[in-house]
Every structure is written in C-alpha cells, then in structure tokens.
Amino acid sequence: MEHEVATPLWKQYEWVVTLLYHDELNEVGSTRVSYNQHRVGCLSGRRRQVDVLLQEPDGTFSVVECKKHGRRVGIDTVEAFLGMVEDVGAARGLMVAPDFTKGAKRRVAARDDIELVVLDWQNACASGQSYSRTAYCPKCPSVPVLSGQVPPLIIWDYLDGMMDADFLFAQYWQGYCIKCQTEFIYCQSCGGLLEVKGEDVVCEECDITYDAALASIIDK
Secondary structure, eight states, X not given: OOBOOOOOHHHHHHHHHHHHHHHHXXXXXXXXXXXXXXXXXXXXXXXXXXXXXXXXXXXXXXXXXXXXXXXXXXXXXXXXXXXXXXXXTOSEEEEXXXXXXXHHHHHHXXXXXXXXXXXXXXXXXXXXXXXXXXXXXXXXXXXXXXXXXXXXXXXXXXXXXXXXXXXXXXXXXXXXXXXXXXXXXXXXTTOOEEEOOXXXXXXXXXXXXXXXXXXXXXXX
C-alpha cells in the first residue's frame, strides 16, 4: 500500500483533537463525539461548520474549534468563535490551539461557557499516535512509523446489539475513519471489519446481517 502525501498540519490537528475528546468522553450512553459536523444557525439561518461536535444524551451539545496556525490565536478569532457558539445555540464552546494571546484569554475569563484549551502540536501528535482504541482504515494509505503523520484511525462511536429471527444476539461496534469518513461495523463475534456500503451489512463469517441504517453516524 502506498504512503499518503503529507496532510496539512491544521487538518491533522483537527483529527487529533477529535481523537482525544472521543477517547475521553465517548462511552455507551454518554457523550457522542463527531468530527466535521454542521449546524444551522438559530440567528443567521446559515449552515455553520463545526470541527468537533460533542452531543449529550439530553440533547444539548458543545462545539469545539481547532486552530493550528504559526501564531498565537488572538482576540478577533476568539470573538468570531463566540458569535458562532451563540448562533448555533451550543451549551459550551471550546477552542483548542497551541497558544492564545493575553487579550484572547482576558476576553473569555469571565465566561463559564467558553474554554480556551492549550494543546501544542508535539503532544497532540504523540497522543493521536497512541489512541487507545486502535484500528486502522483499510481504505486509506498507510502512514510510516515516526513520520509525524496521524494514522488513518477508526473512531468507534459506540457498542450496540441486535437480535435476529432465531433470537441470536450479536454485538457490534459502529465507527468511521477519522480521515476518509468511511463508515464501518466491527463484528464483535468474529472480529471482522465490515465497510458500510448500503442499508444492510453482511458478516459472511458469522452469517449475520447488520442494519446499517441504524449505524449511520456521519453528517453527510
């Protein structure tokens, strides 16, 4: 398999931040962490892009914006983010960057619903490489070890189960590749990695048909 062309650092930074929040927050029945989502603004009526969406079981959500530039994030960028948080009706807003100016930090110091998170690239990349729920997307090019590139990791969204006509219960994980966003089902019974291509996904090893309509977790 050929090695991929180096992806821009800002995009890899978004991937790593998604992985870190997912590893920390995503559990069965808990916060759902999704990359590159969209919300229609309550005030603007515009479709707003969200780098990382944190959805709670009660229907509330928080938005995460990632900034990987060659300079510290300033007050103008933070104020634009505040407007986006208000527009989409998010309960909280988190901006993640290697560093912020003093003015940017002072701007949100009194806000309980806004957090500026400092995450430098070296620590971010190392954390992404050691993501605890490791599975690699077979559709994406491989990444050389020690290349500094984020590998094509699959984010496993949650564990689910289903019962067939013979009352046999099967558990499976639903997930998607952080890079190409191809959806997969992981068959817990045999360890098979199944790509979601239609409404039904068949595990030939176990003779189980999974309903992929229930597994759709990507905001197309």
